[in-house]
Amino acid sequence: MEWYTSAMSTFYTHQRKNKLKTWLLMSVFLGVVIGLGFFLSYYFNSPSILYIAIVVSIGMNVWAYWFSDKTVIKMTGAKEVSYSDAPELHRIVENLSITAGLPKPKVYIVTDPAPNAFATGRNKNHAVVAVTTGLLQILDKQELEGVIAHELGHIGNNDMLVSTVAVVLVGFITMASDMLLRGSMFGGRSSERGGSNWIVLVIGLALAILMPLIGSLIRFAISRKRELLADATGAMLTRYPEGLASALEKIHAYGSKMKTANHATAHLFIANPFGMKRMATYVNRLFMTHPPAEMRVGLLRDMDK
Numbered sequence: 001m002e003w004y005t006s007a008m009s010t011f012y013t014h015q016r017k018n019k020l021k022t023w024l025l026m027s028v029f030l031g032v033v034i035g036l037g038f039f040l041s042y043y044f045n046s047p048s049i050l051y052i053a054i055v056v057s058i059g060m061n062v063w064a065y066w067f068s069d070k071t072v073i074k075m076t077g078a079k080e081v082s083y084s085d086a087p088e089l090h091r092i093v094e095n096l097s098i099t100a101g102l103p104k105p106k107v108y109i110v111t112d113p114a115p116n117a118f119a120t121g122r123n124k125n126h127a128v129v130a131v132t133t134g135l136l137q138i139l140d141k142q143e144l145e146g147v148i149a150h151e152l153g154h155i156g157n158n159d160m161l162v163s164t165v166a167v168v169l170v171g172f173i174t175m176a177s178d179m180l181l182r183g184s185m186f187g188g189r190s191s192e193r194g195g196s197n198w199i200v201l202v203i204g205l206a207l208a209i210l211m212p213l214i215g216s217l218i219r220f221a222i223s224r225k226r227e228l229l230a231d232a233t234g235a236m237l238t239r240y241p242e243g244l245a246s247a248l249e250k251i252h253a254y255g256s257k258m259k260t261a262n263h264a265t266a267h268l269f270i271a272n273p274f275g276m277k278r279m280a281t282y283v284n285r286l287f288m289t290h291p292p293a294e295m296r297v298g299l300l301r302d303m304d305k
Helices: 002-043 048-076 087-100 133-138 141-156 159-186 189-193 198-238 241-254 282-286 293-303
Strands: 106-110 117-121 127-132
Touching: 048 117, 048 127, 087 106, 087 141, 087 198, 106 133, 117 141, 117 159, 127 133, 127 141, 133 141, 133 241, 141 159, 141 198, 141 241, 159 198, 198 241, 198 282, 198 293, 241 293
Parallel strands: 106 127
Antiparallel strands: 117 127
């Protein structure tokens, strides 16, 4: 295709920028966690808190990474399907996996009329691609190829690892915030000085209130960047951005909530499983796990010019 040669540099530039932004956000995220750990150690006058926080954070990451696929599959009610049960779907997954240079992931179907799809698994060799029955009903072959290529893009870009780390770090920040709130109520380092250290107390309260919000905003930003990167990767795999663009339009137009929609797994799906169709204002976008569908479709069609 003529567009492919001229657009290759655009695709790779898009990928590099999104990867850079994602890892920059992750670095900021990790810095926030470490800084919070240092402050907790100082606030409670216990250096061991920092070491415990690091160990707990690493342990939570390992556990979430290792068992995330089983947890997601159970939460969504996805069922593995054999080649004989869904031959066309298996062929599409197999052909695109070969193109992407990836092992073929296991194929699952979620019985749900809302069109959607997701990928999960701890690495490229233990990955899962799942689609809903609604998606299979409304998409043609080229559109379905675009969606599967998008999900394989997540696998190839190691997005499962990035998403797992981000979710766990938010969980740690929330726990640390709770510790600070309790410490503020019952007295931390400030109580040892007759309650005179009000600056530390105010900082502690501010961190306790703001850190969970900041952590969530960073996680949402990472999720949006990974979606745009997967869109670009999927378009490169199929060499037909219009297929994914058309699929996203149909998915967005459906608009209804999935039966198994869950905030814990929303970031994994190709589209918001809650099916919100409202216009995305600047403030709304900050709290979205996915970029606006109009933006994604526009970027894909710009690649096709």
